[in-house]
Amino acid sequence: MSLKISFACLSDPGKVRKNNEDNALIAEELSLGIVADGMGGHSCGEVASDLAVKVTKEKFESMRTTGMKPPHYDEKLSLETNQLGFAVQLANSVVYEAGNASPDKKGMGTTLSALMLNAGKLCIAHIGDSRIYLLRAGELTQLTEDHSLVMEHVRKGRMTREQAEKSPLQNILTRALGTQKQPPIDLLEREAKEGDRVLLCSDGLFKPVPEDKIKEIMQAEPDDARLCAKLVETANINGGPDNVTVVAGTLKKKTFKESIGDLLK
Template sequence: MKWSQITDVGRVRAGNEDSLCACPDIGLFAVADGMGGHKAGEIASSTALQYLEENLREILPGTKDISAALLRILEEANLRVYRLSNEFDQYRGMGTTVTAGIVTGYDLVIAHIGDSRAYLIRGSEISQFTEDHSLVGEMLRHGGITEEQAINHPQRNVLTRAMGTAPAVKFELYTQTLSPGDKVLFCTDGLFNHLRPEEIKEIIASQPDLDRCLKILLDTALERGGIDNITMVLVEME
């Protein structure tokens, strides 16, 4: 298994509220996109992923049901973020997306909330594992708007579900058996606000070096405006 990671503040935002986690020793890869007031989004995203990594390191070695363990730790992390947002005025209303995957052998388990994404790039095809928990995502799934309209919709950043916004939230769970050569991309919306899935696939499929691949994706998003923080983790199965 090979992997690479990158994050950038973009061209518009004052700070980076995204966080990422790449821990190949335990097979954990994740991105999170925080939201809130001054630095609150950064606190939400980093708190969520730090809690996830620390606790999975403790329990994964003796865990048979990885899906259940991942969901349980994320539910605990959600409660921690929620309590912080209620205990400190400067963190009031903060929350975060989380898209987290655990790779065990060739088995992948993903837990997800919000509008960050995980893509599978297999050969010449790209598929999106996750569904966006956003107003525009809901409208798109129910046929209220087209994909073209969704790209520039004025409410595309309105989330319908996020970690830390309530004492208990619902995470979606996805499982996939991977094959050698498969690539899995975890990314925040700072990337796909500017690049369509087909464009992402073409860059990843044409560039074997993972570090170089993420740099090209980042540079392209920046060239097209870089309106948000941009964070990616790319994993390749060998």
């Protein structure tokens, strides 16, 4: 059975911050969605996240067109996941070089979480503490791992998840795009199923809105665009302490006509 994914996205500065340093991109022709949460003063975070999503999409699209096999190829993963990871690594180089080229941009960086659907698999590249969730059969699962100091402590048993959520250290990242020459990028794949819902989001969503509430909203709203609006609205009702950005996607079965069209490409 061939699957397709449709996306919607929404970004909002929230109730506290004037600038929106988040960015999102959807490219349905590539079955690709990306969320990035920038950091750095003087609007540098906005520059970093904008560069990151645009370069990732551009490089990934180029590799998909040429069929290029990236260096440092992971044989356990598909060509497409390797291409997505290399595209993110190339975006890192662009952000890193831009940050070092100008004193007022030095130290800028961004999170980046990207998901694409290919051949029945969800292909993911991720760095930072934005998140990708999967809602399947009533269960909400976080597919990505937060690259933050507090979650590092949680994974090592030094802190509970509840303590991490209240810690003053929760905004310290252990990995981000643009802050070093070649940061490790998490790459993973999950089997895709008809009816799956995916959610990519910046921390401006999941910090003010508990996961149980996110799950409840996702289950209650089948339309991706309305889901994005409801999630952003809920984050702002709960104080809107940060920029909030969401990309929502739904996996559906391709029609016979769409499947035939793929074969003719």
